[in-house]
Amino acid sequence: MNTLQTVEEIKQIKDGNILIAQGFKASGVHAGLRYSKKDVGIIFTETPASAAAVYTQNLVQAAPIDVTKDSIAATGKLHGIVVNSACANACTGKQGIKDAKEMRKLAAQKFGLEDHAFAVASTGVIGEYMEMEKVKKGIDVLQPNHTPGAAEDFGTAILTTDIVTKSCGYETVIDGKTVKMGGAAKGSGMIHPNMATMLGFITTDAVIESADLQLALSSITNDTFNQITVDGDCSTNDMVLVLANGEANNEPLTPTHHQWSIFLELLKQTSENLAKQIAKDGEGATKLIEVNVHGMHTKQDCQMMAKTIVGSNLVKTAAFGADANWGRIIAAMGRSGVEFQPDQATIVFGDIVVLKDGEPVLFSEEEAKAYLENENIIIHVFLKDGQEIGTAWGCDLTYDYVKINGSYRS
Template identity: 70%
Template sequence: MKTIHPVEAIQQVTKGNILSPKGYKAAGVHAGLRYSKKDIGIILSDNPAACAAVYTQSIVQAAPLDVTRESIASEQKLQGIVVNSACANACTGDQGLKDAYEMRSYAAVQFGLAEHLFAVASTGVIGEYLQMDKIKKGIAMLEPASSGEAAENFEKAILTTDTVTKNCGYEAVIGGKVITMGGAAKGSGMIHPNMATMLGFITTDAAIESEDLQLALSTVTDITFNQITVDGDTSTNDMVIVLANGQAGNEKLSPAHPDWKIFLELLRKTSENLAKQIARDGEGATKLVEVNVQGMKTKGDAQAMAKTIIGSSLVKSAVFGSDANWGRVIAAMGRSGLTFNPDKVSISFGDINVLNKGIPVDFSEEEAKAYLEKKNIVIHVGLQEGEEKGTAWGCDLTYDYVKINASYRS
């Protein structure tokens, strides 16, 4: 029997979203937290689901993270996630924690579930208290459904400065059953996570224990969500939650399962897709930038180098100006804290080689400029320190980024 490579086993779902897997509903409404846009959303599983989560590594963490951690720790199961935009409920002290608990409690009562089966998430302005009258009003208005419109309403309800919604879906045959996975995310600025992204939600109908799902998410996060950057700032509210309700009817997945690698690839593709959408929608961004680093001693070194390059304001500015200034790239590499021989470094913008083993290449500025004017840019960096490679994603740095963030609260 021919062995199927995990990558070949995955198929993208047309118009995939958080409701692509079996047994989920969602909704999003306008409750008045924002001027006119939707601002309260919910995801519900038909049954308690295995769950996993990763959170910001910032020392400053918002109240909803504490409440969600407590919910997951109770029985390692979740059935619902309620989310608000406009207010982060961060740096709000005891009152903020009380409000997050009340938000969870009200949602649980509204949908007839135990409190510990609900997670809560918030995004928006730091240092402002939740308007609990509007939070309750919004939760009471929610009517979860399994339609494409319901998924889109949820996606819109979680946005802040995002210009577009972010979603995807994939499927694969695992253990003779079709396993589907879908995702939704928000994030546009304050993106330089050390665990995940601003907010990400992934659903699957796979059967898997929470402990194994957590292992999978932690593994995948390091090479997807943790490899994007927009502006070098980590949020107080970063969180990704995965729900797995088992409705596909497969034999429970674990690292010992022969198709474990296919499940990991399913989660990796979903996470990478969402991560790249976030990077592409960076505040004021006009281009998605990918940095590929090859030839480092360890995977961690390669990933760190790639993220250092993509996080450089000078590299991002050069890309915005369509300037093939490879000096910005090697300068960023030099302050990465990683050891390498500059005389062995090669750099290319797309297929245009500009530095070859430490020696400048006579390249066409016109061709390089034309390439850098595209919407998707790839920077290749080759070293000769080892065999490992790493990839990171980001965006260009534009005038609009400053304009958006100079007036964020107004």
């Protein structure tokens, strides 16, 4: 089955969210960790779900990541995840591990389950201890249900400096059964490289074993979540967690299943959608920037160059100011660590060519400025060293980014 056919078999669901898959419930409440906003959330499925996860590549990893790894390692199955905002529970030593395990235990006891039935995630300030009395209070009053309001409550409870909640949903047909997949995410700053301060949660009712789900997630992460950048900082807490409870009753998905490629595309589209929403909601951001690099020998080289360009502060500030300064782009290309021929490079803003085969091109500054004032900016880089393509997403860098991060703890 070719890629085009696969893509056409995936349908995006309007107003899709973390609860569109059968059997999942959610909730979010205000427990007092934040001044007034919801700060403790939960996703739950009565049917045990196959679980897979990828984590931040920061060498300093927060306590919830250790506890989640432990939960998944136990059986490969989870009934849900409990999440808090306001406190990262990172760099908190033995007490941090104890508190993360206590969160897991409280969630599991609420449903009469073993501790390892739940994963744990936290986001917020590093180096502060959890206010466990408030966390306990929050978990006590969580009432998971299957409504759009419950999905929004969960999406709100996981936010930090985000401006908006992030969610999406898709469906396809596998073995004659409708299979749905929904997602929720948070992330606004500290996005780079390889996920950084980002939490992504994906639910599906597909039948798939944990090992195969992990294989699928690992195979699409480098093209989606790992190709976004906001500010070059890498967090201690990030994870993407996928739960598959099997309620769609399709035949078990494996790499040898005749519709495996459709499931991979379903997961890729869900992940890419969430990743782009995170990039667009960068702290203080006003624009989503997409960079496509064409014509390198390897996809990895294309992706590395694209991510270097979209992560350049000079490129980001030029985007904010709607300045078609292509010199900043080729400078970023030159320090990307990728070998290329500068005299064969072509750079295009939208459909406006500004550099052709390494030489400047006369173009309308007014038209370029008008294009760069759009909320969504696409930059193409064409080279002649190969046939591969790579994409990365980021955002502009604004005055508000400094304001937000200058007073993050206040």
